[in-house]
Amino acid sequence: MKKRISVLLFMLLCCLSFPMVVFADGENTARLVDKAGLLTSSEESRVLALLNEISDRQRLDVVVVTADTLDGKTPRAYADDFYDENGYGFGTGRDGVLLLVSMEDRDWWISTSGYGITVFTDAGMDYLSDQFLPALGEGSYEEAFTCFARLCDQFITQARTDAPYDIGALPKMPFQAGVNLGGSLLAGLFAAGIITLAMRCSMKSVRSQPAAAAYVKRGSMHVTESRDLFLYSHIDRKVRQKESSASHGGSRTHTSSSGRTHGGRGGKF
Amino acid sequence: MAQLQEYKCPCCGGAIAFDSSIQKMKCPYCDTEFEMEALAGYDRELKNEQPDQMDWEVSAAPEWQAGETEGLRTYLCKSCGGEIIGDENTAATSCPYCGNPVVMMGQFAGALRPDYVIPFKLDKKAAKDALNRHYKNKPFLPKVFKNQNHIDEIKGVYVPFWLFDAKAEAKLRYRATRVRRWSDSNYHYTQTSYYAVMRAGSIGFERVPVDGSSQMPDDLMESIEPFDFSEAVDFQTAYLAGYLADKYDVDAQQSIERANERVKKSTQDSFRETVQGYVTVLPESTNVQLHNGKAHYALYPVWILNTTWKGTKYTFAMNGQTGKLVGDLPVDNGAFAGWLFGLWGIISAAAFGISYLMWLL
Numbered sequence: 001m002k003k004r005i006s007v008l009l010f011m012l013l014c015c016l017s018f019p020m021v022v023f024a025d026g027e028n029t030a031r032l033v034d035k036a037g038l039l040t041s042s043e044e045s046r047v048l049a050l051l052n053e054i055s056d057r058q059r060l061d062v063v064v065v066t067a068d069t070l071d072g073k074t075p076r077a078y079a080d081d082f083y084d085e086n087g088y089g090f091g092t093g094r095d096g097v098l099l100l101v102s103m104e105d106r107d108w109w110i111s112t113s114g115y116g117i118t119v120f121t122d123a124g125m126d127y128l129s130d131q132f133l134p135a136l137g138e139g140s141y142e143e144a145f146t147c148f149a150r151l152c153d154q155f156i157t158q159a160r161t162d163a164p165y166d167i168g169a170l171p172k173m174p175f176q177a178g179v180n181l182g183g184s185l186l187a188g189l190f191a192a193g194i195i196t197l198a199m200r201c202s203m204k205s206v207r208s209q210p211a212a213a214a215y216v217k218r219g220s221m222h223v224t225e226s227r228d229l230f231l232y233s234h235i236d237r238k239v240r241q242k243e244s245s246a247s248h249g250g251s252r253t254h255t256s257s258s259g260r261t262h263g264g265r266g267g268k269f
Numbered sequence: 270m271a272q273l274q275e276y277k278c279p280c281c282g283g284a285i286a287f288d289s290s291i292q293k294m295k296c297p298y299c300d301t302e303f304e305m306e307a308l309a310g311y312d313r314e315l316k317n318e319q320p321d322q323m324d325w326e327v328s329a330a331p332e333w334q335a336g337e338t339e340g341l342r343t344y345l346c347k348s349c350g351g352e353i354i355g356d357e358n359t360a361a362t363s364c365p366y367c368g369n370p371v372v373m374m375g376q377f378a379g380a381l382r383p384d385y386v387i388p389f390k391l392d393k394k395a396a397k398d399a400l401n402r403h404y405k406n407k408p409f410l411p412k413v414f415k416n417q418n419h420i421d422e423i424k425g426v427y428v429p430f431w432l433f434d435a436k437a438e439a440k441l442r443y444r445a446t447r448v449r450r451w452s453d454s455n456y457h458y459t460q461t462s463y464y465a466v467m468r469a470g471s472i473g474f475e476r477v478p479v480d481g482s483s484q485m486p487d488d489l490m491e492s493i494e495p496f497d498f499s500e501a502v503d504f505q506t507a508y509l510a511g512y513l514a515d516k517y518d519v520d521a522q523q524s525i526e527r528a529n530e531r532v533k534k535s536t537q538d539s540f541r542e543t544v545q546g547y548v549t550v551l552p553e554s555t556n557v558q559l560h561n562g563k564a565h566y567a568l569y570p571v572w573i574l575n576t577t578w579k580g581t582k583y584t585f586a587m588n589g590q591t592g593k594l595v596g597d598l599p600v601d602n603g604a605f606a607g608w609l610f611g612l613w614g615i616i617s618a619a620a621f622g623i624s625y626l627m628w629l630l
Contacts, residue, residue: 188620193609195612196608208488214494220472222471223543226469229467233461234461235461238459239457
């Protein structure tokens, strides 16, 4: 009886200490850590399977982490430290990418490392985040993470076969038929309305003449006084927008607390 | 005293009328043409004979009820003896029985004598052609209106106009701004400079026309302007033969307001054009003093075309000198909707196609 209780206690302890950690095949750290509990277990296993499949095939870790609290750290520091401390990354460069989603202040951060820094340029990450942030904002977490994983796959393939996605070489946004159709209909109605109203106005040709310009006696206009007096002037000043460094392309890097080099991008959702 | 004047051909005695294509009097029976100058002398001769030809009926037939004849005048046609009824302003018409053109001389006596007349240059056929051109390229014009195209009435009318000369003394002040933009490495600058702009001077106007007939809508008459006054000639009643004419029933004093309104607007426009090189110009004070000269009385040629459609009367007016034709047309709302939705569809489809092409590139 005592033995059974202690076994049960041990199992309970195990569950409490590693509540949401799912281990990846052949690795000692899971590629999906849902500390905030945003996913159901079935969703979790689907996302994890996808992350594992992509990571192993591409030889580059694609990791998703969710958190309830950042423990007072910045999202960047938390994501970098989480990556470094849990030993993610393939090879000596510790190639990988990590998406952190924190529910504390609804922060997100993408941290890149090793070859991941090359794959995910600043412009590339801006594009990437534009794709999955709408789903993240709506609370469709599985959709957001799946979108992130599939795009990472696309980005890595692109970088390995050609050059990484960067300014001027970003993947095409999908054609938004609905938005374009709506805009076209509005523009069409506006243009058609102006044309037909102008045509309708041409049906009316009887108008009073406001002026008598046709009856000015030739050469009869004499300007006797013509003074232009300067009164005052004032100057408005607007701060010039600095051109963002993203326009130079490539990835900016920084050093994490453990002394490793990371790239990254983040914001709120 | 009013009496009728018919112009008889000295050759055959037929009634002659002014022919706009040759700008002479022409006898339709024997094709003899007469110079206007020759007729001026003839005209004077006829005036001397006037006292002998007082066959004007003072009172109407007893069947007329009291008040009914007010504003009406009856004349006896000298050719056929038929009774011609005109209103008190009718100055030229044709006899309803024999069709001979007649001119009521009394309507041009004394102060009523016009100073100038611009003779008709375009005939009835030109007016019909102009109306057909007016119907063209009007997709909203109801098909039935275009196809039926029966004109109730076409009449060549000499419309009385008052011509005003005016000298305007203007003194104007504007508030104007200039904007200069430049940038350095940190800021964009916008400098707005304010100016007080003063202008003063004078400008002259001659022969600003104002419709002197209450029967003619003023906006219709203003729409067919301008008339080319260089073609005006000294008035002779012979020009009226074959056309309708009214004498004025709105006098110069009543008409001058409208002329002054237009002169004032034109004066402001002309001086506004001298203010150049500013981004915005707002008038702050405007002072226009008008010195009106003598008003002249002239008859201008206008073709009036009337048609009725679905109980509404449509009036078109054509400048008898320049051929400019105006007149509001009915709108077929079905055609309007068809065009609106059709264009909407076409433009939207084109815009959608272009947006797709831009995405592909």
